[in-house]
Amino acid sequence: MHTCASPACRKSIQPGQRRRPGPDGQTICNPCYIRWHKAGRPADVPPPPEMSTGHARGLQRHAEAAARAEQARTLALVYSPEEIAAEMGLTVTTVNGYLRSRPEMAC
Numbered sequence: 001m002h003t004c005a006s007p008a009c010r011k012s013i014q015p016g017q018r019r020r021p022g023p024d025g026q027t028i029c030n031p032c033y034i035r036w037h038k039a040g041r042p043a044d045v046p047p048p049p050e051m052s053t054g055h056a057r058g059l060q061r062h063a064e065a066a067a068r069a070e071q072a073r074t075l076a077l078v079y080s081p082e083e084i085a086a087e088m089g090l091t092v093t094t095v096n097g098y099l100r101s102r103p104e105m106a107c
């Protein structure tokens, strides 16, 4: 079994996965090869991105939804779900979903 020679990666390359020659002829995995190739084959393989932009967007949406749910729960102390929906520009179904959900750090 081979290991990707890129210091930031070091993933093991399973049999059947593509191995590619990287800088100095080292064996690197296919994603690293593609990154290296796109970067113009520098002396070092560029490190992989922290996370994909799709994953980052998903986390961002999740955080926004959690913030809206928190706001809805606060408003629910005073207002009905219908009033909260009108106030926040959401559907009543969405508001009720927020009110049923528990805060993430509930004790």
Ligand SMILES: [Zn+2]
Pocket: 004, 005, 006, 009, 010, 011, 028, 029, 030, 031, 032, 033
């Ligand atoms: Zn790699």
